[in-house]
Amino acid sequence: MDFDVIVAGAGLTGLVAAAEIADAGKKVLLLDQEPESSIGGQAWWSFGGLFLVNSPEQRRLGIKDSKELAWQDWMGSAGFDKEDDEDYWGRKWAEAYVEFAAGEKRAWLHDMGVRFFPIVGWAERGGYLAEGHGNSVPRFHIVWGTGPGVVAPFERRIRQHMKDGSAEFRPRHRIDQLVKRNGAIVGVSGSILAPSSSSRGVESSREVIGEFNYQAQAVIVTTGGIGGNHDLIRKNWPSRLGEPPKHMLSGVPAHVDGRMITITEEAGGRVVNKDRMWHYTEGLKNWNPVWNNHGIRILPGPSSIWLDARGQRFPAPNFPGFDTLGTLEAIQKTGYCYSWFILTRKIIEHEFALSGSEQNPDLTGKSIRKVLARVLPGAPGPVQAFMDKGEDFIIADNLADLVSGMNKLTGENLLNLAVIERQIQARDRELDNSFTKDLQITALRGARNYIGDKLIRVAAPHKILDPKSGPLIAVRLNIVSRKTLGGLQTDLSGRVLNSSGEVIPGLYAGGEASGFGGGGIHGYRALEGTFLGGCLFSGRVAGRAIVADLR
Secondary structure, rough: OOEEEEEEOEEEEHHHHHHHHEEEEOOEEEOOOOHHOOEHHHHHHHOEEEEEOOOOOHHHHOOOHHHHHHHHHHHEEEEEEOOOOOOHHHHHHHHHHHHHHHOOHHHHHOOOOOEOOOOOOOOOOOOOOOOOOOOOOOOOOOOOHHHHHHHHHHHHHHHHHHHHHEEEHHHHHHEEEEEHHHHEEEEEEEEEOOOOOOOOOOOOOOOOOEEEEEEEEEEOOOOOOOOOOHHHHHHHHHHOOOOOOOEEEOOOOOOOOOOOHHHHHHOOOEEEOOOEEEEEEEEEOOOOOOOOOOOEEEEEEEOOEEEEEOEEEEOOOOOOOOOOOHHHHHOOOOOOOOEEEEHHHHHHHHHHHOOOOHHHHHHOOHHHHHHHHHHHOOOOOOHHHHHHOOOOEEEEEHHHHHHHHHHHHHOOOOHHHHHHHHHHHHHHHHHHHOOOOOOOHHHHHHHOOHHHHHOOOOOOOOOOOHHHHHHHHHEEEEEEEEEEEEEEOOOOOOOOEEOOOOOEEEEEEHHHEEEOOOOOOOOOOOOOOOHHHHHHHHHHHHHHHHHHHHH
């Protein structure tokens, strides 16, 4: 054998698995089709949010969380309904992951130098009953250093192993086939791609200059999902979410194409829950794109008025930040693949953040001074850049000019000033009392009972049409492709199963390629902060299981 283990994919899951395997004294080969500049994969671009349960950060803010409450939320969101088949292992992975998030996850990361921003975010608030979808409490812990801060300790471990000879990293190596012998996976073969100087995330050449064939006792597939392959997304699009969008932005680079999932399926691996996916509804076209059709997601607070393409307010609980897929379904059933926020200067100053490491230079660069500048008047710098240079923002001193600008932007003239004005005035009247029947107003007032939201995330309730809160701002929101929730079915050791539920010897999978564990750890919906965490957990579990199996 050339190596003990081959790791396919140098994203976060691959780095975690490779580090665990090399730490145990096994020789690891890490392969990736992209240039070395892209090590860390999608995780490097992320906001660095991690799902933790009953953490010190939560307790300091007065948040009472528990494993039992987290599991209640997970089950209410996942909606597992195939527990005797496609959801069997996904549910088992979910139980193990919630145990990890409530247990040693934080200490494990802390020991590697990972630190957290002190304010815990409240993502996916749900808006249903106690056993329905959503986080009952804030659990979104932002890593100090964002995505690069999550990747760094594992890259550091791998590079140390590269120095001592227990790990090798070979970028520009594209796997074309899993090599099978007597029913077991014993290696990989593929194409060596031409060297590329492409920057991280930028599409690289597919020119083939050679071939390779490597043998190993085990192969682990950690190559991500299908978020960059819009044709495959539309092919697998679930009818429950309406028709697939005719137009989507890409929240991930083009190389996130699902290619390796298909190759593993051809080698006998079972892919389950293909129609489960996670796409965002609050996307902006990046004015300074890294990859083609590059979309950036707004991380909104709960106050903006959310209208469909025809200017009708979405019903409860389709409020900003409450139910991603519920709102995606509502948008798609309108027959249009975009929607609108209408908000004020006060709201954008407090409530708009942008997802991604590059859109948060203060947190990514670990600058306390720059983070403190967020409390100063005005929109955050990256948000202001989109307001100044992006194509999706309209700013006006009055509603008539705002609606005119919105119609001009789309060229469809779908919006009626009187209809929009009536709805906003009706909403504004509800603020005359401290009680209301408008559930969005109730929700934002309730959010401000949490000190983290009151300090930096939720604007004080005010009337949208109050000139003192202006100018008015409209934002066209696009669908942004992102995560694959289904994938290769694996047991609790990360071993890939075939269509009969049997282990394929020598073959493992983790991260998004395996639905973050078991072929779908999230079920139908995610609680946020669980994607990076799923990569960490599944990479760690599979890496340690491989070491145990090789012994």
